[in-house]
Amino acid sequence: MEQLRRWEIASSGISLLGALLFGIQVWLHEVLTSLAILGLGAFLAGNLLAVMKVRCPFCHHFLGLFGPTGKFCPYCGDQIKK
Numbered sequence: 001m002e003q004l005r006r007w008e009i010a011s012s013g014i015s016l017l018g019a020l021l022f023g024i025q026v027w028l029h030e031v032l033t034s035l036a037i038l039g040l041g042a043f044l045a046g047n048l049l050a051v052m053k054v055r056c057p058f059c060h061h062f063l064g065l066f067g068p069t070g071k072f073c074p075y076c077g078d079q080i081k082k
């Protein structure tokens with residue numbers, strides 16, 4: 001399931017970058033800058049992407065924000081990773 005893996009990486013990467021941008025901006029300026037808001041937006045967008053795309057290819061159940069923890073879907077038991 002290469003596609004699932006790609007969405008997992010993309011969504012967690014976007015979330016992480018957004019959270020970092022938000023954290024750095026707030027830390028540096030101690031107020032909400034427009035870049036901080038952009039970071040927050042990216043973080044939420046990454047999470048939303050995960051909710052929409054990181055799903056079991058068989059039963060389409062959401063597998064968690066940072067992807068499935070095991071090789072098998074916890075809902076239907078099908079193998080989702082090689």
Ligand SMILES: [Zn+2]
Pocket residue numbers: 056057058059060061073074075076077078
């Ligand atoms: Zn499933």
